[in-house]
Amino acid sequence: MARQEIRLTNTLTRQKEVLTPFDPANVRMYVCGPTVYDFAHIGNARPVIVFDVLFRLLRHVYGPDHVTYVRNITDVDDKINARALRDFPDLPLNEAIRKVTEKTGDQFHKDVAALGCLTPSVEPRATENIDQMIALIGKLIDQGHAYVARGEEGLEVLFDVLSMPEYGGLSNRSLGEQQAGARIAVEGHKKSPGDFVLWKQSRDDQPGWDAVFNLPKPNRKALGLSDETLTIHGRPGWHIECSAMSERYLWTEIEERLSDGALAHPHQFDIHGGGLDLIFPHHENEIAQSRCAFETPRMAQIWMHNGFLQVEGQKMSKSLGNFVTIHELLQTDKFGSRSWPGEVLRLAMLMTHYREPIDFSVKRLEEAETKLRAWQRAAENAEMSDPSEEVVGALADDLGFQRAQPAIDALARKANAGDAEAAERLAATLDFLGFGTNSLLVQIDASENEAVEAAIADRLAALAAKDYPKADAIRANLLTKGIQLMDYKDPATGARRTKWENKK
């Protein structure tokens, strides 16, 4: 059987392209993950969900063991330092930082698991890859793509954007344009205004690692130093971590397993993703670092970017009071006066194509819940066969989930009409998409379950005695606990039966 062709919009070319992995036995994807300094908000959830869908699609098409998905955790950042000093002023800095990043990281993992997202193949932490970053920076200095300068807060290693003529290719800005735009403050120590930090010296109250760099002669002269090497106790700039970690986990560590097709394109991988805002400068800079360090014509084949979301028609911001975290949606009644199941948040996110803006609203969540509930009802108790090919096909066309909805609705309709095969396909499809097959319907523990069944039996007895007031009272009472009863006829005997679902 021919493999499903996957087409994705590539920001590099602004076109939909057929995905042609260097090595179909090792499809490799890197997505920029969270900086762990605070609860993730609902905007942060979008790339996580979008690229989880892509991960699932890739696993489906290429096989679960043939996809490597790397999503980093940024655990060194000045925002983290600030948070550590604020929240744990009495602890030693490193300990305080560790507390912040562990706590926030754990919360992030709980949040995205509730959103139905699979764990990536590797989730490297920046702090576990400092050596790799230092090596990469050293390489860039040695090759003449980076230099050491004295900035306002100490020594800095800067990337020299003029050393890369193709800089700006992803975001479609030429260096000339950027220099013409007067918005970039010209910092005197930079050779060129667009130069960005690779490594910066740390004070005692900032996290730091000792890095030894060679100092080329001209650079020595500029700094007024005589040693051939320079040790800078410092910390990495933001961009370098992704270059270092993608190289390590998508190339170095798996190189021996890669096929000739991949080996013919060393240091390159298939897909790199993230939010729209990362195109410039973050991804542009990653490309500059990786391509220059490894002397490659590209870093990744396909660059994908998800759109932003607004909340109830407005930009989400703390000052507007519409800032909402994943945690709050899942666990509190802050948004729409109730909490929301993770699967509902997931569907609400996927209803709109990943590149389009989303207006995240209560109305949207309500619609998503109605939809998902109906799908799960139709799939309930069915075995799983294979996911719908129409749905897979819609996803394969640039993750067009919204085009798959009619196909899912059709399966649900057939399942409701008694088509067991459709029900099995629907169950498999919902599972494939990460929605679960009955998570919205039953969410109570066993002891409670017994009480519900007993109440149902009482009600059926009351009904048999035509005691409708009593039967209705039982039903109403259960409803206050979130248990919705639904009567139906036994298809064989015609007798009245009752099932229920949880509406909480």
Added chain:
RNA sequence: GGCCACGUGGCGGAGUGGUGACGCAGCGGACUGCAAAUCCGUGUACUCCGGUUCGAUUCCGGACGUGGCCUCCA
């Protein structure tokens, strides 16, 4: 100012050079003792202005509007 997206009915969202998908909500009906679920039926739209065309929501141009980036912000 530069670059990049996007504007379809109350909402979500397909799609097409010519008989207005689909879904949610609403309304009507069937079923039910009544509900719930399910099923059937049903109305309203292509931001504006030009142009091309026998004919444009669809192609071209312009305007307006919304959002993103241009100082490490998803």
